[in-house]
Amino acid sequence: MDNVDDFPGHIACDPRARSELVIPFWSAGSVVGVFDLDSYAASRFQESDxxxxxxxxxxxxxxxxWHPTLM
Structure with a gap:
């Protein structure tokens, strides 16, 4: 997400964060976690990231x- 302020309902872990990259962890067809990376710079992450x-x-x-209770 280039600018988290443009996303209605975004829940910020850090109010200084301006861009975010979130990648889900999947197991047996269910999301069991996420890799969540924030940056203070807007448009920080590229497709290559x-x-x-x-x-x-x-x-x-x-x-x-993965523990079965996560699925």
Missing amino acids: QTGLAACVRLLEGAVD
């Missing part, structure tokens, strides 16, 4: 034994 971090999240998804 999303692609690279999503690849890391996919690796973690396969390496973690």
